[in-house]
Amino acid sequence: MACSGSQCSYSADKVNYLTQENAVALDQDLFNEYKFSVDQLMELAGLSVATAVARVYPATTHKSALIICGPGNNGGDGLVAARHMTLFGYSVAVYYPKRTANTLYENLLWQCEKFGVNIINDLPQPEELKNEYKVLVDALFGFSFKPPVREALKPALDALIYSGLPVCSVDIPSGWHVEKGPDSENSLKPALLISLSAPKLCAKPEILKNVKHFLGGRFLPPGIVQKYNLTLPPYQAQDQVVEL
Amino acid sequence: MACSGSQCSYSADKVNYLTQENAVALDQDLFNEYKFSVDQLMELAGLSVATAVARVYPATTHKSALIICGPGNNGGDGLVAARHMTLFGYSVAVYYPKRTANTLYENLLWQCEKFGVNIINDLPQPEELKNEYKVLVDALFGFSFKPPVREALKPALDALIYSGLPVCSVDIPSGWHVEKGPDSENSLKPALLISLSAPKLCAKPEILKNVKHFLGGRFLPPGIVQKYNLTLPPYQAQDQVVEL
Numbered sequence: 001m002a003c004s005g006s007q008c009s010y011s012a013d014k015v016n017y018l019t020q021e022n023a024v025a026l027d028q029d030l031f032n033e034y035k036f037s038v039d040q041l042m043e044l045a046g047l048s049v050a051t052a053v054a055r056v057y058p059a060t061t062h063k064s065a066l067i068i069c070g071p072g073n074n075g076g077d078g079l080v081a082a083r084h085m086t087l088f089g090y091s092v093a094v095y096y097p098k099r100t101a102n103t104l105y106e107n108l109l110w111q112c113e114k115f116g117v118n119i120i121n122d123l124p125q126p127e128e129l130k131n132e133y134k135v136l137v138d139a140l141f142g143f144s145f146k147p148p149v150r151e152a153l154k155p156a157l158d159a160l161i162y163s164g165l166p167v168c169s170v171d172i173p174s175g176w177h178v179e180k181g182p183d184s185e186n187s188l189k190p191a192l193l194i195s196l197s198a199p200k201l202c203a204k205p206e207i208l209k210n211v212k213h214f215l216g217g218r219f220l221p222p223g224i225v226q227k228y229n230l231t232l233p234p235y236q237a238q239d240q241v242v243e244l
Numbered sequence: 245m246a247c248s249g250s251q252c253s254y255s256a257d258k259v260n261y262l263t264q265e266n267a268v269a270l271d272q273d274l275f276n277e278y279k280f281s282v283d284q285l286m287e288l289a290g291l292s293v294a295t296a297v298a299r300v301y302p303a304t305t306h307k308s309a310l311i312i313c314g315p316g317n318n319g320g321d322g323l324v325a326a327r328h329m330t331l332f333g334y335s336v337a338v339y340y341p342k343r344t345a346n347t348l349y350e351n352l353l354w355q356c357e358k359f360g361v362n363i364i365n366d367l368p369q370p371e372e373l374k375n376e377y378k379v380l381v382d383a384l385f386g387f388s389f390k391p392p393v394r395e396a397l398k399p400a401l402d403a404l405i406y407s408g409l410p411v412c413s414v415d416i417p418s419g420w421h422v423e424k425g426p427d428s429e430n431s432l433k434p435a436l437l438i439s440l441s442a443p444k445l446c447a448k449p450e451i452l453k454n455v456k457h458f459l460g461g462r463f464l465p466p467g468i469v470q471k472y473n474l475t476l477p478p479y480q481a482q483d484q485v486v487e488l
Contacts, residue, residue: 034358036351036355037283037348039281040284047288054482107279110278114277221358221359238295238332240291240484
C-alpha cells in the first residue's frame with residue numbers, strides 16, 4: 001500500500017473521479033489555458049506509465065513487454081512509455097496499427113526505433129502472445145473513447161483481453177465505458193491501471209475491484225485542482241506515480 | 245553515496261567527460277538525428293534538476309528557492325525545474341532578466357506564473373538574498389557559454405557568487421570554462437552540480453572537489469552512448485537522477 005499510517009493524509013473514499021466530459025475539458029484547459037505542449041505532458045505521462053509498470057512488473061522478472069498503441073494521445077503515451085521502458089531495462093515491442101499522421105507521433109515512433117524498440121506489424125494470436133511476452137501495456141483507447149470499437153482495432157483489443165498476460169492499462173482500460181466501466185463479462189480485465197492526471201469514474205474501487213491502481217501525470221496546476229474540485233492522493237517526495 | 249558495494253557496477257574513475265565541442269554535437273544529434281523536440285528533453289532535464297535539488301535541499305528545510313535563469317536552454321531547464329519544484333512543495337521565485345522571444349520559453353514562463361512561481365524583476369543585493377531565500381538554482385549559462393559575461397547578466401552571476409546561499413548549478417556552474425572549470429578565486433562555488441545527459445570536463449572530481457554531483461537527463465539513446473564512447477553511472481530503478 002502506498003498509503004498507510006502516518007504517511008496517509010487522504011482517505012481513498014475522498015478521492016474523486018472525473019466524468020468523461022470533465023476529463024476532456026481538463027485536458028483542453030491544460031493546453032489552452034496553461035499553454036502546455038502535447039510533447040511536454042505526453043513525456044511526463046509516458047514516464048509515469050513506464051514507472052508504474054516497472055514498479056509492479058519489473059524488468060528483472062518481466063523483461064519482454066508488448067505495448068499496444070492506439071491512434072490517439074493514449075497511443076502517444078504508450079510510445080513514450082516504450083522508450084522509457086527500454087531505459088528501465090525492458091526488451092520492448094510496439095504494435096501500432098493505426099498511425100497518426102502528425103510530426104510528434106512520427107518522431108515518437110522514430111525515437112522508439114532508435115532506442116531498439118521492435119515495431120511489429122503482425123500481431124500474434126492472443127494465445128501465442130505468452131510465448132513471446134511477459135507483460136502487455138494497453139495504450140489503445142483513452143478517455144475520449146466511445147464505442148463501438150472499429151474493426152481494424154478489434155484484433156488489438158482481443159490481444160489485450162484474451163492473452164492471459166498481465167495487462168497494464170493507460171488511463172482507461174480499453175473498451176471500457178469511461179464512466180461505467182466494463183460492459184460485459186468479456187471486457188478487458190487489466191491487472192494494473194495507471195490513471196493520468198486524475199482518475200475517471202470507471203476507476204472507482206467498486207468497479208476496479210482487484211486491479212492495482214496508480215496515479216501518474218504529476219503536472220496538474222493548482223488552478224485545475226480547484227476548478228474541478230479534485231481530491232487526489234499526495235505524491236511522495238519526487239515520485240512521478242502514487243499508488244491508490 | 246549513490247554507488248556502494250554490490251550496487252556499484254562502475255568506477256568513478258571511468259566516467260568520462262565531454263568537451264564543449266562534443267557537448268554541442270551530442271545536443272544537436274538529439275534534435276536532428278533522434279528527432280527529439282526541445283519541449284520533451286527540457287521537461288525531462290528540468291524534472292531531474294528539481295529532483296536532485298529536492299534530494300539535497302528538501303523543501304522541508306529549504307522551502308524558499310530562487311532560480312536564476314539565463315536566456316538559453318539552461319534558463320529553459322530552470323523554468324521547467326521551477327514548476328516541478330512547486331509540485332515538490334517549494335515556494336519558488338524566478339529571476340529571468342534576458343528573455344528569449346520564443347513560444348516555448350514564453351509558455352514555460354506562463355506555466356510558472358500559473359503554478360504560483362513569483363517572477364521577480366528586481367534582484368536583491370547578494371547579501372540580502374539570505375533574508376528571503378534558502379537555496380539558489382543557477383540556470384544562467386550552459387555548455388555553450390563562452391566568456392565574457394555580458395554586462396546585463398553580471399548582477400545575476402554576482403548573486404550566485406556572493407549570496408552565501410547554497411547554489412545548485414544546472415549542467416555547468418555559471419561563468420566556469422566548460423572544460424577547465426573556474427578561472428579565478430572569485431568564480432562561482434556551487435554546492436551541487438546537476439550534469440545533464442553526460443558530465444562535461446569541468447565536472448571532473450579534481451575540479452569539482454567538494455561539490456555534490458548528480459547526473460540527470462535520463463534520455464540518452466544507446467547510439468549516442470556508443471558514438472561518444474560514454475561511460476556513465478547507472479541509474480537505479482526508475483530514478484531520474486543518479487549521484488556520482
